[in-house]
Every structure is written in C-alpha cells, then in structure tokens.
Amino acid sequence: MDAFLNINDPYTVVPQLPERPADELRRGGVARWIKPGAVVRIAGITLKHGNFYFGEILGERAGEANDNPVVNPELLDPSAPPVDFPRHEPPSFALLPLRLKLDYIRWLAGGCVDRRVPVEFPLLYFYGLEHRLMVEENGQNQYLLGEIRRLQLLFAQEARLQRDINRLFMSVGVGALREGVMPVFDAFMETALRPAPAVLIHLGRRISHDGVLDADDALLWLKSSFKIGLSVAASRCQRQFEALFRLRFREAFPSGYPVAMTPSPLRITHRLATWRRALPVKLPPxxxxxxxxxxxxxxxxxxxxxxxxxxxxxxPYSRYMARKGAADENSLEAISLLPDALKRSNFVGGYSKVIRALDEAVKTSAYIQTDVGKFLSMLHLEAKGAGPVPPKVQASVASFLDGMGFGFEPDRRYGNGGLVGEGAICLFKADGGGSLDVAASQYSVARLLVELAVLAAKTDGEVNQREMAVVRKFMDGFTMLGELERRRLTAVARAIMKSGNIDGPYLSSAARLADGIWDKAVAVIMDVMTADGPVVVDEVRFLERLFKARKRPVTEVHQLLHRIEPAASQPDIDGLAKIAGSIPAAGVKIPKEKVTPKVGEVAPIAPPAPVVTIDFEKLARLKRETEEVSGILQDIFKEDVVEVRSEIPQTDREKNSFPGLDEAHQTLLLLVIEKGPIPRQEFVTAATGLGVFPDGALETINDWAFEQFDDPVIEDGAQIAVVDEMMDGLKSMMESAT
Known part of the structure; x- marks a missing residue:
C-alpha cells in the first residue's frame, strides 16, 4: 500500500503538528476529533498527541452512531457500577472496565507506541482513524494513512487488526489500481464477506473489454469467492490443485469462458470495521x-x-502427503499418485520428460530397453554399484512405473532377482504396472523355464537367430497364460538377454523344481543349445553349474551330451524380431570349440543316489515329427503343477516386531524363528499361502537384514533356518516391540 501512502520510509512517524491551546470541548453530545497538537486533560492525564474522538456520540443522528472508539469522560466515574468485559467484538471503549479505560487513556497520552497492551487498545485507536479517514476525509488524508501504516507495523502479530487494516487499504487503493495488472489473491483476506475490490474490478474489466475469462481469471474468482468451499485435497495441495484446475479448465473451455455483459455496473463499498456503515468507493477514472x-x-x-x-x-496424492509431509512431495512415490494430466505436464519438472519419452517410445515399439544405471539417473536415483539395486530404490521405481501405466522386468515382485546396477531393464505398456497373482503357479513355472532357456541361449557369449527361434516357439505354446502374462514373459527374456552374467538366482530356483518339470527344463535347455550347432565349452559349464545347483553328479552332464542327436531340421525363425529386436546380417559363423568327452572319462553313477533318466530318444523322435514343443509345457501344467495354498498358523506376537517388513514377511520370519529349522517345502507352502514368492520372500527378508545388521538372517537350503549369530539380535527386536 506504500504506492498511495506517499511516504518513503514506512517506519517513519509522520511529524506532529505544532502544539496549540486545547479546543473548548463540551462534555456530552456529539464527539469531536482531537487533532495532533491539541492538549486535552482527562482524569488528570494530559494528552497531546490527538488522533481520537472525544465526547459521547459519533455521528449526527443516534441511528448512525459509531461509539466504539469514542473516549467518553462520563464513563470514568469511579462510583459507577462495574460492567462485564466479555471481550466484545468489535471492542468498545464504553464496555472496557474502568481500569482498562484509564490504561487506554494513558496509552494514548504516550503516543500509542507501547506494544505491551491488550489488543483492544490498537483496535479502538484504528476504529477512530478509520472513521475519520473514510467518513470525514473521503480516504484522501495522507497523514492518517501514514499513522495507520505505523500502527500496522507496530502490531504486526495481531491478526484481527491486520485483517481490518488490509481491508481498509484495499478500498483506499482502488483509485490507484493500474489497468491490465492481475491482482494477487490474499489468502489472509479469504474470510472477508466479499472478494477484494481489486479482484472484482479486474474481472469486471475482463468481462467489459474482452467478454471472456481465461483459466487464471477463473482460478482467481474461485479462490476469492467465499461462496465456494474447496475440498481438503485442494486446500492441502494448493500448488497441485491450481495446476490441475488450469489444465481442466482449458480442456473444458479452450477459448476461455464466454461471459455476457452484466445488466448493472460494479459498485464497490467499504464497510467500517465497527460494522456500522458501508461507504461507497469511487472507481479509478x-x-x-x-x-x-x-x-x-x-x-x-x-x-x-x-x-x-x-x-x-x-x-490419493493428498492422503499420501498427509502421511509423509510436504518434504516428500517430489518423491517418485508421490509423483506416481498425481493425476495423469499433471504427471505428463511440466508441473513435475524433469520427470515429465521421462514420462513423455516413454509415451513416445511405446508408439513405435511394444518394449523399451535401456541400462538400469541410465534409467535410474533419469529418475534422479542411484544404483550404488554394479550389484543388486537397493530394495527401497526398486520399490520407488515400481511405484513410479505402476502409476505411469508401465510394467518392467526384472521385477522382484513377480520372480527371481531384481534390478542390477549393470543390468538392463525392459519396460512395456500395462495398466497399473501389469500386476499379477504371485500365487499363480502356471506363470511362475513358465517364467522360470523361459529364464533358463534364455540363459542357455546367451551362455556361449552370443544369442543368434536359431536359438531365439526355439525360445520364441517355446513361449508361443503357453496357451494357458493370459496376454499380460505373455507380455511380461517377453520382457523377462529381453531383459536377461541384455544383462550380464546373472544366472545365480535362476539356478537356485531351478534346483528346487519338481522332477517332472526338471526333466522338461533340461529338454528345452538342450533344444536351445543345439539349435545353432554343437555344444561348446561355455554351454557345458553352464550345464555343470545347473546340475551342481540341483546336487546332481556332473557325470550326468557328460551322459547327456553323449545322447545328443543332431536335429533333423532347423527351427523356423519367424517372429525373431519380437524377441531379439533385429536380425544380424548373414555371414559365416566362426566354428566353436567342440567338447567331446572321452568314453573312459565317464564314471558310473554311484548308488544309492537316485538318477532320473530322461528318454531323449523319444524327444528326438518328437522333434523329427515336428511336434510342437509347447505341448510339453501343457503336459507339465496338467500333470505336475499343483497350486498349493494353506493357512499359516498365526502367532500371538504382534506383527510389528520387525519394522521395515510388511505383515507377510514378518509372519514368515517369525515362523522360522519360533519353529527352528523347517523343511523348504513347508516354507514354500507358507509363503504361497501368504501370496508371496518363496525365493522373493527370502531375498526381501535378507535385504532387510542387511539394512539392520549388515548380514543375512536366513540360511537357504533343504532346511530354512535362522543364522545362529543373528538369533540374539532378532529376539532383542521382538522383546523391544512387546
């Protein structure tokens, strides 16, 4: 308001007028304004600074009385009965107790500079200044404006006084409003009975001159109008609400909201803070x-x-912010909960570029592949080395992509492993991130077989057309799986092909397959390895690692290699581009070193270890008859896969014994702690009943343990058990929780 106060320093007190003899004042009757410099003596107190009304009634007629700020000496009789002081709103000098009346007069005598007074004192003083300025000076007295400004700065902590002064300044400042300048909404004034004059004048000009309101005009009117109460979400998330409102308004009214001329012009009034009179305010010329x-x-x-x-x-975003606080509003989890219109706008800054890039990429390709480290850096995250990405970072990525409508692999929620710092990530379009039922045994088995097949294809250092044709044909046979599950399997294959040597988790899972499924897994692995010619050294080593993980003698690998028969025909390579992305130019392949074990080196299988003999002659005959490999998988699902669900015995302990683990993983950890070493099958049954992958559950619990103790807490094997050294720490956490 300094623009029309015409003072250089708002803290400078306007100079007092020269002192002159006191006016002859008549006690009683109409109150008179005491100017600065006039000397008045009341109840033995001398006042020289003026700026108050003295008398009984302020106004020519009783019906227009505004007696609140009037200093009435008739009310200073010590013998008068005491009056109640109910903190009248607005305060009145007449209703102050005698002690406070005298204190107020002393405060006036001291020049109104002491802050250590009741709030009623500056309010009464302001009421007198406001009445003098608006009723008798028509809002044009610069000295009174300066005195009100000084009072505002002196009592900056008094909200009620600040509100009343701001309302006055807005009315007085109407004449100084510049044309074409958008007024700023003042949230402090939103409790006023009518929108600010500057808002009404700006919107009225827009209607009169342009006949249309744009998104900013609509938002200004929405916030300024006391007739509309915004929702909790809109009030809590104001920036997000304003950005979203502008987007939705422009969608509804691309050319703005057309408004016809109103039948009558705008009339601005100012109501005094004492609620007695409403005075007309002139608009700028x-x-x-x-x-x-x-x-x-x-x-x-x-x-x-x-x-x-x-x-x-x-x-959803508002509820998340209520739990996490404003400091978390730029996290991936928070952004993923924003409406799509905001996520894909510039409101979210650099994240919007990532989202728009993904949207453009899926228009030309069903799958998007990139390095994990590069993708995390785009999201302002860090992989922290070449090993597994921390679980919290993976959870943030999953939450973000789910909200964007993208699935990704490797996703630790649906299978082995997870994101690796030096690995690859494959994204695909899927509503809600393409969530699956983790207890669906068909998908779990199919996924593991595809993972092993792709690992077998890349184990010799390259993936050629013939190998991937076998994998593709194998995947096409999954007729019992839905479209989403098949797309996720394709993403799994793509991610593994572009990643480094990460076969450890997959071999561990393969070691626990049922015998019938194990036989089929070996069959498809051998189909892939022999698709491009003889088995080479690296492929033999992969087989040896696989059989060792199964705790089968390596000699079985040698027996298996002896039984290999050349394929009668090469598989079709149609659809290879869907997996490999592109077909390399034709050329002469460099011969690989062929491993031909000597007969003398094959040791007999020592009893009593049971050996499962696979009838590969029958397999070769099936291949010669061009029977679909997918039929094998169908037989697996019909005969060997049994979906297991069971109820987990509930313990009496609270499920918050281990902060950082959800209820399902806490239940599994408590099960292992309380029952001691348990068979793996019992753990698998318990995990499946809780709706989580057994291997993923072990990894999640041990990841949590690394954050808590820097060591794993569960040993994985035929028996699932807690590491002895970690038992004391876990029990201590359980005791502290109770």
Missing amino acids: HAGYVADVELVPNLLIKLRYIATKCGDELE
Missing part, C-alpha cells in the same frame, strides 16, 4: 464501465464442478 462478475449466472456452479473433480483426482 480510467476504468469506464466495469461489469459486476457477481451477477454472471452459473459461473460459480461450473467452476465448482471443475474444482470438485480436481479435488477428487488429487485425493
């Missing part, structure tokens, strides 16, 4: 005819409809 936006029919109804929809869209 250059304003011309200003329409009254409050008379526009149905405008607030339409704006309320858009605002309500925006509040509903922001509800």
Whole structure:
C-alpha cells in the first residue's frame, strides 16, 4: 500500500503538528476529533498527541452512531457500577472496565507506541482513524494513512487488526489500481464477506473489454469467492490443485469462458470495521464501465464442478502427503499418485520428460530397453554399484512405473532377482504396472523355464537367430497364460538377454523344481543349445553349474551330451524380431570349440543316489515329427503343477516386531524363528499361502537384514533356518516391540 501512502520510509512517524491551546470541548453530545497538537486533560492525564474522538456520540443522528472508539469522560466515574468485559467484538471503549479505560487513556497520552497492551487498545485507536479517514476525509488524508501504516507495523502479530487494516487499504487503493495488472489473491483476506475490490474490478474489466475469462481469471474468482468451499485435497495441495484446475479448465473451455455483459455496473463499498456503515468507493477514472462478475449466472456452479473433480483426482496424492509431509512431495512415490494430466505436464519438472519419452517410445515399439544405471539417473536415483539395486530404490521405481501405466522386468515382485546396477531393464505398456497373482503357479513355472532357456541361449557369449527361434516357439505354446502374462514373459527374456552374467538366482530356483518339470527344463535347455550347432565349452559349464545347483553328479552332464542327436531340421525363425529386436546380417559363423568327452572319462553313477533318466530318444523322435514343443509345457501344467495354498498358523506376537517388513514377511520370519529349522517345502507352502514368492520372500527378508545388521538372517537350503549369530539380535527386536 506504500504506492498511495506517499511516504518513503514506512517506519517513519509522520511529524506532529505544532502544539496549540486545547479546543473548548463540551462534555456530552456529539464527539469531536482531537487533532495532533491539541492538549486535552482527562482524569488528570494530559494528552497531546490527538488522533481520537472525544465526547459521547459519533455521528449526527443516534441511528448512525459509531461509539466504539469514542473516549467518553462520563464513563470514568469511579462510583459507577462495574460492567462485564466479555471481550466484545468489535471492542468498545464504553464496555472496557474502568481500569482498562484509564490504561487506554494513558496509552494514548504516550503516543500509542507501547506494544505491551491488550489488543483492544490498537483496535479502538484504528476504529477512530478509520472513521475519520473514510467518513470525514473521503480516504484522501495522507497523514492518517501514514499513522495507520505505523500502527500496522507496530502490531504486526495481531491478526484481527491486520485483517481490518488490509481491508481498509484495499478500498483506499482502488483509485490507484493500474489497468491490465492481475491482482494477487490474499489468502489472509479469504474470510472477508466479499472478494477484494481489486479482484472484482479486474474481472469486471475482463468481462467489459474482452467478454471472456481465461483459466487464471477463473482460478482467481474461485479462490476469492467465499461462496465456494474447496475440498481438503485442494486446500492441502494448493500448488497441485491450481495446476490441475488450469489444465481442466482449458480442456473444458479452450477459448476461455464466454461471459455476457452484466445488466448493472460494479459498485464497490467499504464497510467500517465497527460494522456500522458501508461507504461507497469511487472507481479509478480510467476504468469506464466495469461489469459486476457477481451477477454472471452459473459461473460459480461450473467452476465448482471443475474444482470438485480436481479435488477428487488429487485425493490419493493428498492422503499420501498427509502421511509423509510436504518434504516428500517430489518423491517418485508421490509423483506416481498425481493425476495423469499433471504427471505428463511440466508441473513435475524433469520427470515429465521421462514420462513423455516413454509415451513416445511405446508408439513405435511394444518394449523399451535401456541400462538400469541410465534409467535410474533419469529418475534422479542411484544404483550404488554394479550389484543388486537397493530394495527401497526398486520399490520407488515400481511405484513410479505402476502409476505411469508401465510394467518392467526384472521385477522382484513377480520372480527371481531384481534390478542390477549393470543390468538392463525392459519396460512395456500395462495398466497399473501389469500386476499379477504371485500365487499363480502356471506363470511362475513358465517364467522360470523361459529364464533358463534364455540363459542357455546367451551362455556361449552370443544369442543368434536359431536359438531365439526355439525360445520364441517355446513361449508361443503357453496357451494357458493370459496376454499380460505373455507380455511380461517377453520382457523377462529381453531383459536377461541384455544383462550380464546373472544366472545365480535362476539356478537356485531351478534346483528346487519338481522332477517332472526338471526333466522338461533340461529338454528345452538342450533344444536351445543345439539349435545353432554343437555344444561348446561355455554351454557345458553352464550345464555343470545347473546340475551342481540341483546336487546332481556332473557325470550326468557328460551322459547327456553323449545322447545328443543332431536335429533333423532347423527351427523356423519367424517372429525373431519380437524377441531379439533385429536380425544380424548373414555371414559365416566362426566354428566353436567342440567338447567331446572321452568314453573312459565317464564314471558310473554311484548308488544309492537316485538318477532320473530322461528318454531323449523319444524327444528326438518328437522333434523329427515336428511336434510342437509347447505341448510339453501343457503336459507339465496338467500333470505336475499343483497350486498349493494353506493357512499359516498365526502367532500371538504382534506383527510389528520387525519394522521395515510388511505383515507377510514378518509372519514368515517369525515362523522360522519360533519353529527352528523347517523343511523348504513347508516354507514354500507358507509363503504361497501368504501370496508371496518363496525365493522373493527370502531375498526381501535378507535385504532387510542387511539394512539392520549388515548380514543375512536366513540360511537357504533343504532346511530354512535362522543364522545362529543373528538369533540374539532378532529376539532383542521382538522383546523391544512387546
């Protein structure tokens, strides 16, 4: 307001007028304004600074009385009965107790500079200044404006006084408003009975001159109108609400909201803080005819409809912010909960570039592949080395991509392993991230077989067309799986092909396959390895690692290699581009070193270890008859796979014994602690009943343990058990939780 106060330093007190003899004042009757410099003596107290009304009634007629700020000496009789002091709103000198009346007079005598007074004192002083300025000076007295400004700065902590002074300044400042300048919404004034004059004048000009309101105008009117109460989500997340409202308004009204001229012009009034009189305020001369936006029919109804929809869209984000606080508003988890319109706008900054890049990429390719480290850096995350990405980072990525409508692999929620710092990530379009039922045994087995097949294809250092044709043909036979599951399997294959040597988790899972499924896994691995010619050294070593993980003698690998028969025909390579991405130019392949074990080196299988003999002659005959490999998998699902679900015995302990683990993983950890070493099958049954992958559950628990103790807590093997050295620490956490 300094623009029309005409003072250089708001802290400078306007100079007092020269002292002159006291006016002859008549006690009683109409109150008179005491100017600065006039000397008045009241109850033995001498006042020289003026700026107050002295008398009984302020106004020519009793009906227009504004007696609140009047210093009435008739009310200073010590013999008068005491009056109640109910903190009258607005305060009145007449209702102050005698002691406070005298204290107020002393405060006036001291020049109104002491801050250590009741709030009623500066309010009464302001009421007198406001009445003098607006009723008798027509808002044009610069000295009074300066005194009010000084009072505002002196009592900056008094909210009620600040509100009343701001309302006065907005009314007085109407004449100084510049044309074409968007007023700023003042949240402090949102409790006023009417929008700020500057808002009404700006919107009225827009209607009169342009006949249309844009998104910023609509938002200004929405926030300024006391007739609309915004939702909790809109109030809690103001920046997000305003950005979303502008987007939705422009969608509904691309050319702005057309508004016809109102039948009557805008009239601005100022109501005194004492609620006695409403005075007309003159508009600036250059304003011309200003329409009254409050008379526009149905405008607030339409704006309320858009605002309500925006509040509903922001509800998930609002609940998240209520739990996490404002410091977490730029996290991936928070951004993933924003409405799609905001996520794909510039509102989220650099993240919007990633989202738009993904949207453009899926228009030309069903799958998007990139390095994990590069992708994490785009999201302002860090892989922290070449090993597994920390679980918290993986959870953030999963939450973000789920919200964007993308699935990805390797996803630790649906299978072995997870993101690796030097590995690859494959993304594909899927609503809600393409979530699956983790207890669906068909998908779990199919996924593991595909993982082993792709590992077999890349174990010799390259993946050629013939090998991937076998994998593709194998995957095409999964007729019992849905479209989403098949797409996720393709993403699994792509991610493994582009990643480094990460076969450890997959070999461990293969070692626990049922015998029938194990036989089929070996069969498909051999199909892939022999698709491009003889088995080479690296492929033999892969087989040896696989059989060792199964705890089978390596000699079985040698027997298996002896029984290999050349394929009668090469498999078709149609559809290879869907897996490999591109077909390399034709050329002469460099012969690989062929491993031909000597007969003398094959040791007999020592009893009593049971050996499962696979009838590969039958397999070769099936291949010669061009029978589909997918039929084998169908037989697996019909005969060997049994979906296991069971109820986990509940313990009496609270499920918050291990902060950082969810209820399912806490239940599994408590099961192992309380029952001691348990057979792996019992653990698998328990995990499946809780809806989590057994191997993923072990990895999650040990990841949590690394964060807590820097060591794993569960040993994996035929028996699932807690590491002895970690038992004391776990029991200590359980005791502290109880």
